[in-house]
Amino acid sequence: MKDTLKTIRETKPLIHHITNWVTIYECANMTRAFGALPVMAHAPEECADMTKISSALVLNIGTLTSEIIDSMLLSAAAANEKKIPVVLDAVGVGATKFRDEMAAKILGSVHIDIIKGNYSEIAKLAGENEETKGVEATSINADPEKVAKAFAKAESCIVVMTGKEDIISDGNRTFIVKNGHELMGSIVGTGCMAASIIGSFASVNPDYCDAAKDALCYFGVAGELAAAKSNGPGSFKVYLYDEVFNLSDEKVKSMRNVEER
Amino acid sequence: MKDTLKTIRETKPLIHHITNWVTIYECANMTRAFGALPVMAHAPEECADMTKISSALVLNIGTLTSEIIDSMLLSAAAANEKKIPVVLDAVGVGATKFRDEMAAKILGSVHIDIIKGNYSEIAKLAGENEETKGVEATSINADPEKVAKAFAKAESCIVVMTGKEDIISDGNRTFIVKNGHELMGSIVGTGCMAASIIGSFASVNPDYCDAAKDALCYFGVAGELAAAKSNGPGSFKVYLYDEVFNLSDEKVKSMRNVEER
Amino acid sequence: MKDTLKTIRETKPLIHHITNWVTIYECANMTRAFGALPVMAHAPEECADMTKISSALVLNIGTLTSEIIDSMLLSAAAANEKKIPVVLDAVGVGATKFRDEMAAKILGSVHIDIIKGNYSEIAKLAGENEETKGVEATSINADPEKVAKAFAKAESCIVVMTGKEDIISDGNRTFIVKNGHELMGSIVGTGCMAASIIGSFASVNPDYCDAAKDALCYFGVAGELAAAKSNGPGSFKVYLYDEVFNLSDEKVKSMRNVEER
Numbered sequence: 001m002k003d004t005l006k007t008i009r010e011t012k013p014l015i016h017h018i019t020n021w022v023t024i025y026e027c028a029n030m031t032r033a034f035g036a037l038p039v040m041a042h043a044p045e046e047c048a049d050m051t052k053i054s055s056a057l058v059l060n061i062g063t064l065t066s067e068i069i070d071s072m073l074l075s076a077a078a079a080n081e082k083k084i085p086v087v088l089d090a091v092g093v094g095a096t097k098f099r100d101e102m103a104a105k106i107l108g109s110v111h112i113d114i115i116k117g118n119y120s121e122i123a124k125l126a127g128e129n130e131e132t133k134g135v136e137a138t139s140i141n142a143d144p145e146k147v148a149k150a151f152a153k154a155e156s157c158i159v160v161m162t163g164k165e166d167i168i169s170d171g172n173r174t175f176i177v178k179n180g181h182e183l184m185g186s187i188v189g190t191g192c193m194a195a196s197i198i199g200s201f202a203s204v205n206p207d208y209c210d211a212a213k214d215a216l217c218y219f220g221v222a223g224e225l226a227a228a229k230s231n232g233p234g235s236f237k238v239y240l241y242d243e244v245f246n247l248s249d250e251k252v253k254s255m256r257n258v259e260e261r
Numbered sequence: 262m263k264d265t266l267k268t269i270r271e272t273k274p275l276i277h278h279i280t281n282w283v284t285i286y287e288c289a290n291m292t293r294a295f296g297a298l299p300v301m302a303h304a305p306e307e308c309a310d311m312t313k314i315s316s317a318l319v320l321n322i323g324t325l326t327s328e329i330i331d332s333m334l335l336s337a338a339a340a341n342e343k344k345i346p347v348v349l350d351a352v353g354v355g356a357t358k359f360r361d362e363m364a365a366k367i368l369g370s371v372h373i374d375i376i377k378g379n380y381s382e383i384a385k386l387a388g389e390n391e392e393t394k395g396v397e398a399t400s401i402n403a404d405p406e407k408v409a410k411a412f413a414k415a416e417s418c419i420v421v422m423t424g425k426e427d428i429i430s431d432g433n434r435t436f437i438v439k440n441g442h443e444l445m446g447s448i449v450g451t452g453c454m455a456a457s458i459i460g461s462f463a464s465v466n467p468d469y470c471d472a473a474k475d476a477l478c479y480f481g482v483a484g485e486l487a488a489a490k491s492n493g494p495g496s497f498k499v500y501l502y503d504e505v506f507n508l509s510d511e512k513v514k515s516m517r518n519v520e521e522r
Numbered sequence: 523m524k525d526t527l528k529t530i531r532e533t534k535p536l537i538h539h540i541t542n543w544v545t546i547y548e549c550a551n552m553t554r555a556f557g558a559l560p561v562m563a564h565a566p567e568e569c570a571d572m573t574k575i576s577s578a579l580v581l582n583i584g585t586l587t588s589e590i591i592d593s594m595l596l597s598a599a600a601a602n603e604k605k606i607p608v609v610l611d612a613v614g615v616g617a618t619k620f621r622d623e624m625a626a627k628i629l630g631s632v633h634i635d636i637i638k639g640n641y642s643e644i645a646k647l648a649g650e651n652e653e654t655k656g657v658e659a660t661s662i663n664a665d666p667e668k669v670a671k672a673f674a675k676a677e678s679c680i681v682v683m684t685g686k687e688d689i690i691s692d693g694n695r696t697f698i699v700k701n702g703h704e705l706m707g708s709i710v711g712t713g714c715m716a717a718s719i720i721g722s723f724a725s726v727n728p729d730y731c732d733a734a735k736d737a738l739c740y741f742g743v744a745g746e747l748a749a750a751k752s753n754g755p756g757s758f759k760v761y762l763y764d765e766v767f768n769l770s771d772e773k774v775k776s777m778r779n780v781e782e783r
Contacts (some may be wrong), residue, residue: 022285022301024544028710033755038710040544043587046620063305074583092300095314098307119625186506188289188299233294234502241756245708283546283562322539326565353561359568447767449551449560494555495763 003249004201004214008033013055013203015196016079018072019043020062020091023189027058030193033244034218036200043079047071048078055203056084058195059112061102062091069102076110083239085202085211086110090117091193094124107155113208116160116195119144126151139163145261149174158208160198162191166216170209177213178257179220181227183236217256222247224255264510265462265475270296274316274464276457279303279333281323281352284450288319291454294505295479297461308332309339316464317345319456320373322363323352330363331505337371345471346463347371350456351378355385375423376412377379377456378404387412400424406522410435419469421459423452427477431470438474439518440481442488444497453478478517483508485516525771526723526736531557535577535725537718540564540594542584542613545711549580549709552692552715555766556740558722568592570600578606578725580717581634582615583624591624598632607724607733608632611717612639616646629677635730637673638682638717641666661685671696680730682720684713688738692731699735700779701742703749705758716741739778744769746777 014037019027023041030037041050044067051057057079059072079086095101103125105113117125123140126147140147144161152159153171161167166177184190198215203210226239273317276292278285278301285301292299302311305328312318318340342345355365364386367373384401387408401408405422414432415419422428427438428450445451459476466472487500536559541549546562553560563572566589573579579601582596601608615625625647628634639647645662648669662669666683674681675693683689688699706712720737727733748761 013686020283020301021543022289023364025286025547025710029755032708032710039617040585041614041618042585046618049618049620053586063301063303066306080485095300096302096307098304098310186293188286188293199561209653229504230502232506233290233616234499234506237502238499238756241759242752242754245754247755281562282543283550286547324562324564327567353563354550356561357563357568357571359565359571447554449547449554491764493767494551495760495767498763499760 002205004205004211005035005218005249007204008200011204012037013200014039014053014057015058015155015199015203016051016054016074016075017058017060017196018040018047018068019058019060019192023192026189027192027196030244031175031196031200033241034197034200036203038196042068042071044071044074047075051075051078052082053085054064056199058087058199060089060091060108060192060195061099062192064102066097069105072106073109075110076106080111085113085199085208087114087116087195087199087202088112089151089192089252090121090125091118091192093121094203100124112155112157114158114160114198114202114212115155116162116198118191119163121167122151122159122161123147145169145174160212160216162194166214168209168213170185173209174261175213176259176261177216177220178182178259179217179224181223183227183230183233186233187237213258217258218247218252220242220257221252263466265466265472266296266479266508266510268465269461272465273298274461275300276317276319276460276464277302277312277336278319278321278457279329279336280319280321280453283323284453287450288453288457290502291505292457292461294502295461297464299457303329303332304337305332305335308336312336312339313343315345316408317348317460319348319460320349320367321350321352321453321456322360323361323453325360330366333367334370336357337367337373337470341372343375346374346460348375348377348456348460348463349373350453351376351382351386354378354382354455361365361385368388373416373418375421375459375463375473376416377423377459380422380424383412383420383422384408406430406435419473421473421477423455429470429474429477431460434470436474436522437520437522439479439520440478440485440516442484444488444491444494445484447494448498474519478519479508479513482513482516524727526727526733527557527740527769527771527774529726530722533726534559535722536561536575537578537721537725538563538573538576538597539580539582539718540569540590540597540766541580541582541714544584545714547782549718550715552694552766553718553722555720555763556722560718564590564593564621566593566596569597573597573600575603578604578721580611580721581609581628581712582611582613582717584714586621586624594628595631598634600627602633607635607721607730609636609638609717609721609724610634611714612637612643612647613714615639615643620628622646626683634677634679636680636682636720636724636734637677638684638720640713641683641685644673644681644683655754659732667691667696671708680734682734682738684716690731690735690738695731696783697735698781699738699742700781701739701746703745703775705755706745706753709759717782728734735780739780740769740774743774743777
């Protein structure tokens with residue numbers, strides 16, 4: 001495992017987000033806690049210019065509109081040209097026809113380097129016949145590892161399926177990250193934060209599969225450490241930020257819980 | 262009193278919000294802390310579809326635009342058709358002509374099941390001649406209980422007036438909820454959170470007057486418990502989330518402070 | 523030094539914000555913690571009306587769009603006419619051409635009473651040839667005090683440059699505020715909060731240079747007190763709100779660290 005956290009803190013990569021209005025602060029704040037620099041900019045007049053000075057682009061369709069999707073396409077095209085990683089957090093895919101169509105439009109128009117979602121969102125994106133309840137993780141009927149692997153191959157990208165265990169696949173290698181704690185699901189935004197962290201890690205590690213896997217380990221370890229001190233979602237969020245801030249590559253090396261399949 | 266909290270945690274109802282950009286995260290996070298599933302979606306292309314898979318709709322005009330109002334009308338019509346409860350938080354009514362007009366437009370176009378506001382907002386909505394200072398609760402000249410009761414009757418809905426004491430009326434029954442703590446007013450968003458909680462309770466209790474009254478008891482009890490440990494608004498917000506998460510129907514039964522008039 | 527905090531808490535001025543979607547909650551919540559009343563309203567149909575009942579206007583271009591800029595111009599014109607202070611937080615100026623143009627459009631169309639930014643943002647606004655990395659404070663080549671002083675003279679306004687040391691100038695008087703703590707930079711939004719606090723102080727103190735200087739002292743003192751108890755950005759933010767809430771004019775008088783040059 002590389003000393004990615006050290007690299008992020010030394011190089012302070014700029015992570016451009018076009019994201020949802022619910023967790024936008026938490027995404028920015030968590031990016032900062034890891035040592036990277038968040039920037040949020042969605043105006044069509046400037047979004048591509050902002051991407052051009054950034055080291056990664058994180059897209060999240062949680063509160064999408066057709067105008068926001070247009071801005072995402074402008075920025076993703078700029079990111080593709082600059083060859084910086086583009087992360088798509090497919091929030092709520094499967095919940096409405098509009099979300100499904102807009103996600104398909106993104107995947108059909110630009111190259112996404114890392115597609116992230118919960119089990120049902122990724123299954124739906126991959127064409128499996130699954131139901132989504134709002135924007136929440138649910139179990140799926142299909143074998144999630146097979147779905148991740150096949151979808152990664154089909155899209156020539158990294159697929160990240162988050163849940164009790166996180167699955168990361170590039171179509172050949174598949175990792176299962178078992179770090180994390182159920183309290184992470186007790187607050188809104190940990191999924192969105194994970195996309196920001198993946199973007200931050202991928203901005204300094206050209207092996208995006210490795211970067212995504214590491215990002216979830218680091219975040220999961222911080223979650224475990226925070227949960228041990230917490231009495232509920234209020235104190236958990238406070239400790240989560242403190243633990244991320246005080247995380248080190250060494251600490252994560254000793255606590256990571258990853259399996260390669 | 263029903264074991265509503267237990268029911269929410271077991272059934273995890275989806276609570277669709279079209280709300281303001283200031284407290285959107287806190288509304289989602291508090292909904293989650295109570296055990297329901299928040300979803301925020303305002304695009305006109307999908308908002309009605311999202312309502313159709315939800316168990317309640319919460320509207321909040323805190324940072325309204327005419328486009329957002331149009332989406333609210335689409336979603337409220339879908340909610341009316343599906344017969345799920347619609348909560349309107351009339352934030353800032355009385356502060357500008359535009360707010361007054363848009364609130365009137367909503368009330369004239371769709372059926373709102375529960376109208377919530379502070380004393381001056383409800384008085385203004387009800388046609389009383391009152392002044393609002395920005396979006397803040399202020400005392401009013403009229404008798405608030407009479408205003409609530411008459412307005413509930415006129416609109417065939419539940420009226421919730423929040424303040425030092427909360428007034429809930431269906432036009433016949435009127436409840437006064439005395440739970441709560443002044444520190445709840447020291448942070449931004451507790452009023453908006455209350456609307457989310459009312460929506461969550463009404464999603465599993467067809468007696469909306471009872472649901473609204475219970476929601477404010479539960480939230481008020483959590484506020485009292487949190488305040489006892491707090492040194493200011495920072496720690497209060499942390500404890501508030503922890504206390505909500507650790508709340509039980511039994512705890513609230515022993516601490517509720519409600520009067521029926 | 524005036525007892526400005528006491529005055530804010532007694533008069534509860536309404537502070538109208540048209541701001542970014544990232545830190546909008548934190549701006550509102552910090553305004554409240556100081557004792558003022560925040561209101562956020564950006565619809566073109568009502569923004570000027572909201573300004574007319576307010577005591578200060580705070581503009582922040584962090585997630586600007588051309589529509590938001592139009593609303594800012596409407597509100598700033600209303601504020602100019604009412605002679606209430608207008609604060610502009612020039613977030614990200616220098617990062618994209620669009621931001622530079624929009625900031626120039628604001629400065630060319632309405633009178634800004636207090637222009638705030640980090641060293642590189644103000645230098646860029648003032649026509650210095652500097653580079654901005656996203657929306658983050660960076661050191662500049664020019665002498666920051668000279669830049670602040672000259673720019674304040676040119677624009678007939680107060681210039682606030684924030685950084686390790688804050689510089690406040692009206693073109694004649696220049697203050698250096700040394701209060702504050704590096705943990706303030708570990709969370710997103712302290713810069714935006716500072717603009718809200720400056721607006722709150724200027725709403726009750728017609729000497730805007732004095733108000734801006736005081737605002738940064740008060741906030742910096744709270745930051746120092748909070749930092750002494752914190753283990754990272756999570757706990758720091760909690761303590762920061764508690765310390766602001768428990769601040770007094772006397773406490774700040776004994777801890778302020780300001781130099782006049």
